Amino acid sequence: MNGHRVRAVAKRIVLGFRRDRRSLGLLFVAPVVVLSLVGAVWGVATERVPTVVVATDRFNFPAPIVDRFVASSAIHGRRGTFEEGLSQLRDGKVDAVVWLEGTTLHIQIEGADPLESGSIGGAIQKALADTLAGASVLLGGGPAVQVDQLYGGPDYSILDYLAPVLVAFFAFFFIFLLSAVSFLRERTTGTLERLMATPLRRAELVLGYLAGFSFFALLQAIVILLFTVFVLKVHYRGTLATIFIVEAVLVIGAVSLGLLVSAAARNELQAVQFVPIVLLPQVFLSGLLIPVDQLPDYLRPLSAVLPLTYANEALRSVMIKGYELADPLVLRDIGILVVFGLVMAVGAVTSIRREVA
Amino acid sequence: MFPADELNVETEFAVDAQGVRKRFGAIEALRGLDLAIRAGEIYGLLGPNGSGKTTFIRCVAGLLRPEGGMLTVLGGAPSAAVSAGRVGYMTQAAALYGDLSVDENLRFFAALQGVAHADERIVEALRTVDLLDRQRSVVNTLSSGMRTRVSLAATLLHRPSLLLLDEPTVGVDPLLRQEFWAYFRKLAASGTTLLVSSHVMDEASRCDRLGLIRAGAVLAEGTANELVARAGTPDLESAFLALAEAR
Ligand SMILES: Nc1ncnc2c1ncn2[C@@H]1O[C@H](COP(=O)(O)OP(=O)(O)OP(=O)(O)O)[C@@H](O)[C@H]1O
Numbered sequence A: 001m002n003g004h005r006v007r008a009v010a011k012r013i014v015l016g017f018r019r020d021r022r023s024l025g026l027l028f029v030a031p032v033v034v035l036s037l038v039g040a041v042w043g044v045a046t047e048r049v050p051t052v053v054v055a056t057d058r059f060n061f062p063a064p065i066v067d068r069f070v071a072s073s074a075i076h077g078r079r080g081t082f083e084e085g086l087s088q089l090r091d092g093k094v095d096a097v098v099w100l101e102g103t104t105l106h107i108q109i110e111g112a113d114p115l116e117s118g119s120i121g122g123a124i125q126k127a128l129a130d131t132l133a134g135a136s137v138l139l140g141g142g143p144a145v146q147v148d149q150l151y152g153g154p155d156y157s158i159l160d161y162l163a164p165v166l167v168a169f170f171a172f173f174f175i176f177l178l179s180a181v182s183f184l185r186e187r188t189t190g191t192l193e194r195l196m197a198t199p200l201r202r203a204e205l206v207l208g209y210l211a212g213f214s215f216f217a218l219l220q221a222i223v224i225l226l227f228t229v230f231v232l233k234v235h236y237r238g239t240l241a242t243i244f245i246v247e248a249v250l251v252i253g254a255v256s257l258g259l260l261v262s263a264a265a266r267n268e269l270q271a272v273q274f275v276p277i278v279l280l281p282q283v284f285l286s287g288l289l290i291p292v293d294q295l296p297d298y299l300r301p302l303s304a305v306l307p308l309t310y311a312n313e314a315l316r317s318v319m320i321k322g323y324e325l326a327d328p329l330v331l332r333d334i335g336i337l338v339v340f341g342l343v344m345a346v347g348a349v350t351s352i353r354r355e356v357a
Numbered sequence B: 001m002f003p004a005d006e007l008n009v010e011t012e013f014a015v016d017a018q019g020v021r022k023r024f025g026a027i028e029a030l031r032g033l034d035l036a037i038r039a040g041e042i043y044g045l046l047g048p049n050g051s052g053k054t055t056f057i058r059c060v061a062g063l064l065r066p067e068g069g070m071l072t073v074l075g076g077a078p079s080a081a082v083s084a085g086r087v088g089y090m091t092q093a094a095a096l097y098g099d100l101s102v103d104e105n106l107r108f109f110a111a112l113q114g115v116a117h118a119d120e121r122i123v124e125a126l127r128t129v130d131l132l133d134r135q136r137s138v139v140n141t142l143s144s145g146m147r148t149r150v151s152l153a154a155t156l157l158h159r160p161s162l163l164l165l166d167e168p169t170v171g172v173d174p175l176l177r178q179e180f181w182a183y184f185r186k187l188a189a190s191g192t193t194l195l196v197s198s199h200v201m202d203e204a205s206r207c208d209r210l211g212l213i214r215a216g217a218v219l220a221e222g223t224a225n226e227l228v229a230r231a232g233t234p235d236l237e238s239a240f241l242a243l244a245e246a247r
C-alpha cells in the first residue's frame, strides 16, 4: 500500500470535477433546489391556520373562555351549532368542528389527508393550551391542558424531520451515481488499462476513489446543512462532527457500490439504469418516508440490509434528538455502515480484474 | 522497493515469448506466438488488423494472462516487471483524462510511477513530443495527434527499461514522426528496449528487428534486410505479402 499513489488518485478525481461544471452542479445545486421545494411544500405545513367551528351548543365553558378560544391566533375560530359545523366540514368549508363532552374535548376533522390531520390537531391543541393558560383564574385553578412532545414540538415542521435523512439520501444518491459513472469512464476511455499497467494496486485505486469522493460528499454535506439551517431554518441539535462521521462512513458504501455497479455496466446508460434499483428500495424501506417499524413484517429484513436505514436512524438521532457520537445506538449504526462499506469496498477491489477487457 | 540485484537479473532477452496462447471466447487471438526481444533493441511488431498485436502487447504489460505458453518480461513475470515500474505502456488509443490539463495528467502518471523529479521529467517529456507550449491546456481541447503525443509523454516519465508502444505514430505528422524515431533510436542506444507495433512499412524498416505476425502467430522474424532476402522480393512490403502467402 502506497499513500502517494492513493493521494494521486484522489487528487485526480478532485481535479477532474473542478472542470466538470455539470457534475458539480448536480452535486451542490440540485440538493439545494430539491430542499427548497421540500421546504416550500412541507416546511410551513404546521403554520397553516385551520378554520375551526366551535359548536357552542355543545361547549359548556364559561363564555369568556369560549371567546378566548375562538379568538386564538392558532385557529380561525367560528361559532356555530354542532349540526352546522358538521355540514360545513362535509362541504370542505371548514377544517374541524370542536365540542366538549364531559371533560373531553372532541375534534372532528375530515381526515382524508394524514399530514393535514396532524397539523389541524396540533393547531387546536395549541389554541386550547393558550386559552386555558390565561384562563386558570377564571376557571378557579381548573386542570390546564398541556401537550408536551419528547422531541420536536408544535413549531417543528415535516421538513425538520426530513432534513436529516435528506442529507444522507443526497450524499448516497449523488456520490453513488458519480462514482459509478467516473469509474465506468475509466474503463471505457482506456485509462483503467493504463493505470493497471503501472505499479498502482487495485486496493490503492479504490482507496483513492473513496478519498476523492468523500471530499465531495463532505463538501456537499456542509452545503446542505448550511442551507437547511440558515435558509430553511430547520431545527437541529447534535454536533456537526458526528454528522460528518455518519456521512463519511455512508459514502464509503456509496462509492464502493458505484464501482461495483460500473463493473456490471457496459456504458453510461446502463450504469444510470442501476439508479432506480439501488435507490428506490432505499426511498421506501429505509425510514426516509415511512418509519421502519411501520413496515410490513416481510419487508423488515430487506430494510435491515439497506445502508440508508442505518444512516437515517443515526442522523435522526443526532440531528433531532441531539444524541452524542458515544451513544450506543449511534455507534451501532456507524459500525453497521462501516461493515457495509468494507464489504462493498472488498467487492469493488475484486471487481477490478487485471484483465480489463 | 525492490532490491537492486533483483532488478539486475537480466536475461539476454527483455521479452521472451514461447508458444503464447490467448483466446477471447471463440476467437483465438494468439495461437502459439514465439518471439524474443533483445535488451536494448527496437523490435517492430508488424501485422494486419486483428492479427493479435495489441493482444500480445497487453500480455506483456500484464493486463492479459496467456492461457498457454511461457512469457518472460525483464527476466520475470510480466506483472512483476510492471509493479516494479520498469514497463511503460502506450495504449493504441490515447488514454488520458480529458478534464485534466496536460500537466495534471502527466503529474498524475508520474506520481503513480513514483517519479522523483516530476517537474523536470515532465518538461523533458513534453519537449520530446514538442508540446511544451501546451502544458496548461486541457486535454479535451487538444487535437487528436496532440493527444497521441501527450500519451507518449506519459509513458516516458519514469524512464522504463521496456517501452511498449502500440502504434505510437498514428495521426502524428511526418515531421514529428521523424523526430519520434530519432528519439526512439536515442532511447535504444541508452539501453531501453522498445516494442513498437505498426502497419507502416517505412517505419518497420527503422526497427532493429521485425516480427511479422498474422492470425496470432509469428510468420517470420529478423532484420528488414533478412526478411527481404528470405522472401526474395525487392522491398519489405512485398516481402510481407510473399511471406504471408507462403504459409
Ligand atoms: N477484449 C476482447 N474481446 C474479444 N475479442 C478480442 C478482444 N481483444 C481482441 N480481440 C480479438 O482478438 C483478435 C486480435 O485483436 P488485436 O486487438 O490484438 O489485433 P491488432 O493486431 O492489434 O489489430 P489492429 O491492427 O487493428 O490494432 C481480434 O480478432 C479481436 O477481435
Ligand SMILES: [Mg+2]
Pocket: B053, B054, B055, B092, B166
Ligand atoms: Mg491493435
